[in-house]
Amino acid sequence: MAAVDENAEALGVSRKQLMESSGNAVAREVREVADPGASVAVVAGRGNNGGDAFVAARFLADHDVSVHLLGRRETITTAISRENWGALAESDIPAEEVSDSRALDFGEPDVLVDALLGTGVSGAPREPEASAIDAINESEATVVSVDVPSGMDADTGETPGAVVDADRVVTFHDAKPGLDGETVTVADIGIPEAAELFVGPGDRNVLGRDPQAHKGDFGKVTVIGGGPYTGAPALSAQAALRAGADLAYVACPEPVADEVQGYSEDLIVEPFVGTRLQPTHVETLLDRASERDVVVLGPGLGDADDTLRAVRQFLADYEGRAVVDADALQVVPDVDTEATLVCTPHQGELVKMGGPRESEWRDRMAAVESFAADLGHTILVKGAYDIVTDGEATRANRTGNPGMTVGGTGDVLAGATGALLSVTEPVDAGALAAYANGRAGDDAVAENGYGLLASDLLTRLPHALYDDD
Ligand SMILES: NC(=O)C1=CN([C@@H]2O[C@H](COP(=O)(O)OP(=O)(O)OC[C@H]3O[C@@H](n4cnc5c(N)ncnc54)[C@H](O)[C@@H]3O)[C@@H](O)[C@H]2O)[C@@H](O)CC1
Numbered sequence: 001m002a003a004v005d006e007n008a009e010a011l012g013v014s015r016k017q018l019m020e021s022s023g024n025a026v027a028r029e030v031r032e033v034a035d036p037g038a039s040v041a042v043v044a045g046r047g048n049n050g051g052d053a054f055v056a057a058r059f060l061a062d063h064d065v066s067v068h069l070l071g072r073r074e075t076i077t078t079a080i081s082r083e084n085w086g087a088l089a090e091s092d093i094p095a096e097e098v099s100d101s102r103a104l105d106f107g108e109p110d111v112l113v114d115a116l117l118g119t120g121v122s123g124a125p126r127e128p129e130a131s132a133i134d135a136i137n138e139s140e141a142t143v144v145s146v147d148v149p150s151g152m153d154a155d156t157g158e159t160p161g162a163v164v165d166a167d168r169v170v171t172f173h174d175a176k177p178g179l180d181g182e183t184v185t186v187a188d189i190g191i192p193e194a195a196e197l198f199v200g201p202g203d204r205n206v207l208g209r210d211p212q213a214h215k216g217d218f219g220k221v222t223v224i225g226g227g228p229y230t231g232a233p234a235l236s237a238q239a240a241l242r243a244g245a246d247l248a249y250v251a252c253p254e255p256v257a258d259e260v261q262g263y264s265e266d267l268i269v270e271p272f273v274g275t276r277l278q279p280t281h282v283e284t285l286l287d288r289a290s291e292r293d294v295v296v297l298g299p300g301l302g303d304a305d306d307t308l309r310a311v312r313q314f315l316a317d318y319e320g321r322a323v324v325d326a327d328a329l330q331v332v333p334d335v336d337t338e339a340t341l342v343c344t345p346h347q348g349e350l351v352k353m354g355g356p357r358e359s360e361w362r363d364r365m366a367a368v369e370s371f372a373a374d375l376g377h378t379i380l381v382k383g384a385y386d387i388v389t390d391g392e393a394t395r396a397n398r399t400g401n402p403g404m405t406v407g408g409t410g411d412v413l414a415g416a417t418g419a420l421l422s423v424t425e426p427v428d429a430g431a432l433a434a435y436a437n438g439r440a441g442d443d444a445v446a447e448n449g450y451g452l453l454a455s456d457l458l459t460r461l462p463h464a465l466y467d468d469d
């Protein structure tokens, strides 16, 4: 929800607007259960759940409303909620701060609005909230809970401690689990569909960095590539580093090893004999891969018969995480593997894999989703709108521009996906890599115009993935 929220903000719908809509929805619900003039007591906590209720109070001028904040105004946790508390002070609505739940006296109202705890709760309610919940439950009033009955975990529906016994719940945007017996209203609060459908800056929240981290915690990525092409594996491995991986290795044929190393001293090159990947290399590569977090298989490998045979053997015995790109993709549909794969085809490669041809992007989303479900792997289809799906969760990405049709941008994407796959789940890795790759391309074009090189994306990846703006 926090990610969707941030994406909405980036699309021009601010957090404050969402709170206004939420509060308005709560007020509408109260008007349904209580006629004008009825008494309404709002019991609010210090988070945004309480903030929603401060807004609701402003929309209930026809009712006899009082607001009871459990805590002092200085302890309200968010700026927006504090501003809405401030707005109450400018109205003639009686609003009191109560630090001790024993001092909480809301009388015998017709309606109680429960806004103590929402999706921000963790664990069983502590004091003074727990006693306040008991007090609400002892009241004869009709209880309207904001978002979830206070004390209920919004993700699981579990109630590890005291929980409000609600008559009605006004929940926002999406239904929540664990609600039955109450009358539930799912209120549309104006979050644009695009905030959920398209990858946005909020999705980056899964990429935390622990200050205590050690070298290697953010991924060791091996790119198996090169042969006919040398730039591709070097771009992928450098992209893995720029996307946050700690170590990037390139396993490539001996004759191209110097060239690959020549692109960057940051890469650890592990050559194998011969001019291209062959079945005899597979055992050693599997050994090394078992010490790494993710393998990126494909960039620059070519499609010689014995190379594709080697790819097939590798995947059949590999049990870790891998990004499969370029010529290696055609092997995936007929290989039986325990590995967790993120496949990164463009439209033509997808068709070669037996995937759908739909051209309209929404139709393609649905078709690729069911293809991924059949395949049993995550797919990231590159295009004007990238589609990322594991057969259940499906996202689209619309960063990027026509300048990115230049060679090598797919290698950068595969490497970035590899880095992110070592720290997040497959769909998130694909979605974020597509977003960052496209944004890096947009930044490059904004600075220099068209004529960008794939290598221009590399230094722009960190900003696209990790900067706040
Ligand atoms: N997109 C969104 O995320 C939206 C959220 N909205 C509202 O914002 C709410 C979430 O707000 P917040 O994240 O501020 O969180 P909450 O308002 O749910 O509660 C956070 C407060 O409770 C405290 N707390 C946490 N666990 C506790 C426990 N076990 N015992 C006692 N206190 C505890 C925290 O320290 C914090 O002060 C939602 O439920 C909803 O009502 C709405 O404004 C609409 C949009």
Ligand SMILES: [K+]
Binding pocket: 049, 114, 115, 116, 117, 118, 145, 146, 147, 148, 149, 150
């Ligand atoms: K609540």
